[in-house]
Amino acid sequence: MSGVSLTWPWALVALLVVPVLVVAYRRGLRAQERRRAALAADGLVTAAPDRSRRRHLGPALLLAALTVVLLSLTRPVAPVAEPHREGTVVLAFDVSGSMAATDVKPSRLEAAKAAARAFVAKQPPSVRIGVVAFGGTGLVTQRPTDDRAAVLAAVARLKPSGDTSLTDGILAGLGAIVGKPVKPPVDTENGPAPGTGSGSGATQETPIGYHGGTAIVLLTDGEDTTDAGPSAAAELASSAGVRIEPIGLGTPAGTTIQVDGFTVATALDEPSLQAVAQRTGGTYRRASDAASLAAVYDAIDVQWTTRTVPHEVTSWLAALAGLLLLGGATVSVLRQGRVV
Template sequence: MSELSLAWPWALAGLLVVPVLLVGYQRVLRAQEARRAALAADGLVIPAPTRSRWHHLGPALLIAALAVMVLSLTRPVASVAEPHREGTVVLAFDVSNSMAATDVKPSRLEAAKAAARSFVEKQPASVRIAVVAFGGTGLVTQRPTLDRAAVLAAVARLKPAGDTSLSDGILGGLSAIVGKPVKAPGDAEKGTDEETPIGYHGGTAIVLLTDGEDTTDDGPSGAAELASAAGVRIEPIGLGTPAGTTITVDGFSIATALDESPLRAIAETTGGTYRRASDAASLAAVYDAVELQWTTRTVPHEVTSWVAAFAALLLLGGATVSVLRRGRVV
């Protein structure tokens, strides 16, 4: 469905010439009839035969062509609803201390950032991207946006520190999608005895970039179920190696390794796919799993050339009919 508007509506004043032409055409016809009748009375010509209804087709097409040409001068603009695909992807980064481990070069977090940069650059312009940093809590560092530079800047600022809460990472992603804070269901300490109502958000996904090591007691299952109910797919990306390595935090040496079991459970709950990222290339396939939804947007298109082309066709048709019937255009 489209709507038509006129950029120069004042040009419609040119249509006033149409009734003038019609009146002039009728006067010419009456003058010709009178002249023929007078000549017929003197026996100089035979009486005029009865004219068919197609006699006026040529002049009618020529006048219609003029009217359409005037209409083209108004610069008509058609607002057309065009379908396009759009979606929202949240890049949720684990920024806990363990992400500084170097079992993935140059480090787990730096590998995640490099993979994210490649991912962002490959996305179509219609996809909005948000950035969430989570450790002991989840923080939306960039709201969903089409501004790729803002997304890349938010990714570049990430640094490792603190513990890991996969639940808060998921809730942070949901907060970015919903546009308001989303808390864990049944958490009386945070004032959420009942599940947070967040609605349905099809065509969205959370890419969870983490080593899977959760330092909390609750676990991510409740947050994953909340995301699943909201139609949000979670695509976990495991960073690290099962053999693991050690990191130094405040002078203490701490062992850390990739824990894939909670990530597989999150993917299964939300309909996503777990992938291990031994390098940046592992993130490239995530977009294929993101279900973008079809929406429509109204796009204005100036159709002056189409209207002028139609006028030219009418003009050509009128001239052709006139030449075939009368041997001349006018």
């Protein structure tokens, strides 16, 4: 097998016993034939010995079993493909002032944080989780890591305030995945176009590569307070292989919040979030309360992949030797009435 290594290679010396046994077996056959010839001369047995190759099958299987047992003494290590869940998930929290609304109890942001804690607890160590906070700008508060305590601490620190820019939230999520800041796409015909439509000339100044098996969970009410929408940023995520899974927090009917003494209406904007999901291959879902939001997290798929891990395969060889031994003994008993 390719890539196999031996923990105790010096144990291969034990294989020298195999040719010795082969020679002994052949000598035994010749001695047996001489005895048969002598007995045949006295008329005690028939003169024709069994010349079929099948007579060697039982001993050959027993010898193969011994060979495999001796090989197992080297404690071989072989690469084994293991399926596991792997990838990066960035939890991008909208922390604008509207996330303090209570049409989702106890509030939109607190419900999102509670479900995020449940989601983090369920993920295997192979899934790295990052945290992004976005309002008028986007900020990576925790780079993707397998340190669950660090992720939970980053989630706990989130507080609502300010405006909302979905574009900055997506770009910050991409930056967390890529490991460096990601700038808004540039429209080669009309100049910088952060978050503007999907124009054919929209490009990224610095290539960010392809990042399959990654997802940005966009937790927001979808109310974008900037002039430009998030379609160009979503297109950039799609070209990088990053799915965006928008989760709508709030209700379409909406509610009101108090901002600096003013009463401001706020409602869930689903169309913009549905467009982002469609553009990146994600799925938009609405979460009307903490329980349904937890169910949304459960529905998010993280990529199943295989990785090659070195494993000692001594037990596999022992099992193979046992099968060969059983086969050899069975054949010998059926043909000769004895094992050897």
